[in-house]
Each structure stands twice: as structure tokens, then as C-alpha cells.
Amino acid sequence: MPRPTPKRVRKSRQRLDALSTxxxxxxxxxxxxxxxxWLPWYSVGSFSADGLSAHGWLFxxxxxxxxxxxxxxxTAFGVGDLAEPFRMSKDQLLVLLSGVNVALVVLGFLLKxxxxxxxxxxFLALAAAIVAFLPFGVPFIKxxxxx
Numbered sequence: 001m002p003r004p005t006p007k008r009v010r011k012s013r014q015r016l017d018a019l020s021t022x023x024x025x026x027x028x029x030x031x032x033x034x035x036x037x038w039l040p041w042y043s044v045g046s047f048s049a050d051g052l053s054a055h056g057w058l059f060x061x062x063x064x065x066x067x068x069x070x071x072x073x074x075t076a077f078g079v080g081d082l083a084e085p086f087r088m089s090k091d092q093l094l095v096l097l098s099g100v101n102v103a104l105v106v107l108g109f110l111l112k113x114x115x116x117x118x119x120x121x122x123f124l125a126l127a128a129a130i131v132a133f134l135p136f137g138v139p140f141i142k143x144x145x146x147x
Contacts (some may be wrong), residue, residue, distance in 0.1 A: 019076050022135035026098065027072035033101060033128035034065040039121030042112060048119055051108055061104040061129075064097045068132070095140045098133040105129040 019027070037058060040048035051058050071094075088096070105125050112118060 019072065023072055023075060025135045026094070026132045027069065027076075029128045029132035030065050030068045030072070030098070030101075033105070033125055033132060034062065034069060036121050036125035036128055037062055037065075039124065040119040041108070041122040041125070042116035043119040044116050049113070049116070050121065051125060054113055054116075055108045055111065058104060058108050061101045061108075064101050064104075068094070068097050068101075091136055091140060094136045095133075098129075098136060102129045102133045102137075 037051045039050060041051040042049045042054055052062070106129075109118070109122050109126050
């Protein structure tokens with residue numbers, strides 16, 4: 001009697017199943033945010049400046065973004081859980097890191113150097129920071145309001 005062949009599940013599909021819908025939205029948005037720090041944020045004539053050269057303190061948001069991207073990769077590959085050893089929950093940690101990114105990007109966006117105009121990188125960074133924050137921030141804020 002022939003044996004039924006086992007149904008194969010691709011490994012990449014299994015990895016994606018380890019991520020929640022929130023993480024599937026926030027992960028790529030955080031990666032876009034990380035890249036956008038080196039894109040032109042401000043311009044005057046043909047000269048442009050990226051976010052990091054205009055505001056050196058944005059390196060904090062770069063570090064936050066690196067931690068978030070690594071968290072999403074670690075979760076996707078099932079290697080471990082970044083939030084496990086901390087006293088706060090995973091959602092609280094993700095809200096904190098993505099919220100700091102939003103605050104720093106908004107501050108960098110509003111503190112435009114004199115004589116410069118905004119360039120497309122600043123708008124991309126602002127949109128990516130907000131999109132990365134919304135999946136975790138909105139439910140967290142709603143839960144806090146119910147208390």
C-alpha cells in the first residue's frame with residue numbers, strides 16, 4: 001500500500017507565521033525608517049543634507065531602529081524573544097522604542113535648519129516612523145484610556 005506523501009510547508013512561510021500582523025507592518029516600516037536617515041532630509045538649491053548630518057542626536061533613533069529590526073528578525077526566525085528578560089511586556093517595549101523614534105523624527109522634522117527646505121527623505125522618515133508606531137501604539141493607548 002503506498003504511503004501518502006507528507007505535505008511540505010516552506011520554511012519561509014513558517015517564519016512569517018511566527019510574526020503577528022502588527023510585526024509584519026512595523027518591521028518593514030522600521031527598516032524603511034532606518035534607511036531614510038541617510039536620505040536627503042533638507043535641501044537648498046542642489047545641496048542636500050541627510051537627517052544624521054543635520055541632527056547628530058538622531059543616532060538614538062538609528063539605534064532604536066536597529067534594535068527593532070533585529071527584534072523582528074529574531075522573532076521571524078524563531079531564535080528567541082528580545083522582551084523576555086525585561087520587566088515590561090513585549091508590547092510595552094515595542095511601543096516605547098517605536099514611540100521614541102516617532103518623537104525624535106518629528107523633532108528632527110520640525111527643527112529644519114535655517115534657509116533649507118524639506119526634502120523627500122524627511123517625509124519618508126516621518127511616514128515610516130508613524131506607520132511603525134501605529135500597530136503597537138494605538139492598542140496600547142486605547143488600553144491605557146480604559147483604565
